[in-house]
Amino acid sequence: MNNNHTDHPDETENGYIKIDRYNEGKIASVANHYSDILTQLGEDPSREGLIKTPERVAKALQYLTHGYDLDPAAILKGAMFKEDYSQMVVVKDIEVFSMCEHHMLPFFGKAHVAYIPNGHIVGLSKIPRIVDAFARRLQVQERLTNEIRDCIQETLNPAGVAVVIECKHLCMAMRGIQKQNSVTTTSAFTGEFAKDKTRAEFLRLITANLH
Ligand SMILES: Nc1nc2c(ncn2[C@@H]2O[C@H](COP(=O)(O)OP(=O)(O)OP(=O)(O)O)[C@@H](O)[C@H]2O)c(=O)[nH]1
Numbered sequence: 001m002n003n004n005h006t007d008h009p010d011e012t013e014n015g016y017i018k019i020d021r022y023n024e025g026k027i028a029s030v031a032n033h034y035s036d037i038l039t040q041l042g043e044d045p046s047r048e049g050l051i052k053t054p055e056r057v058a059k060a061l062q063y064l065t066h067g068y069d070l071d072p073a074a075i076l077k078g079a080m081f082k083e084d085y086s087q088m089v090v091v092k093d094i095e096v097f098s099m100c101e102h103h104m105l106p107f108f109g110k111a112h113v114a115y116i117p118n119g120h121i122v123g124l125s126k127i128p129r130i131v132d133a134f135a136r137r138l139q140v141q142e143r144l145t146n147e148i149r150d151c152i153q154e155t156l157n158p159a160g161v162a163v164v165i166e167c168k169h170l171c172m173a174m175r176g177i178q179k180q181n182s183v184t185t186t187s188a189f190t191g192e193f194a195k196d197k198t199r200a201e202f203l204r205l206i207t208a209n210l211h
Pocket residue numbers: 100101102139140141142169171172176177
């Protein structure tokens with residue numbers, strides 16, 4: 001997507017990718033399409049409040065899909081450390097913001113990720129980083145869940161990986177079936193987490209209020 005991009009999308013100003021990280025050709029092209037869309041919607045793209053809107057939308061969309069520019073396995077490999085620790089490591093309550101691929105509307109909530117090291121641990125921040133790398137794409141919640149699991153399993157080769165994601169889908173709230181309170185939960189497990197006891201410990205840890 002953007003050839004200037006780095007593995008550090010958090011190098012941002014006000015939460016946005018720095019302007020020099022935008023692919024300007026693509027922004028201009030997407031903005032042109034959005035100008036037409038505004039007209040199709042019955043708006044006047046030349047009125048004051050909308051003059052910069054096509055460009056803003058194009059930049060927002062690039063930000064919301066910047067996960068395509070990232071290599072999640074490389075992110076993990078960047079901070080793997082040999083360590084003799086073989087208990088469960090749990091990172092819970094990781095904020096998720098993604099876009100459903102059917103309606104291009106947001107779904108958002110929390111991810112809970114655990115792994116059981118098998119010789120190597122990974123830098124803790126890399127877990128939310130790969131959640132973001134997969135979430136910042138057009139997604140379905142099930143695939144997002146599996147992609148996070150598979151990336152950790154294939155890269156770190158731990159004794160097991162567990163991922164639970166809970167999200168609200170705006171396509172089910174602000175349109176369509178219009179259910180405001182429904183939450184979708186998905187899960188994916190490998191290795192040791194196939195055992196009831198291990199899975200139960202993980203579920204206890206993500207629901208416990210320890211802090
Ligand atoms: N499994 C799954 N479905 C999703 C996700 N995000 C959105 N959807 C669903 O994708 C489906 C698309 O169904 P369609 O019947 O083609 O689309 P639609 O006519 O807009 O459907 P409604 O939302 O029921 O109005 C809908 O049921 C959405 O709720 C997701 O992450 N996972």
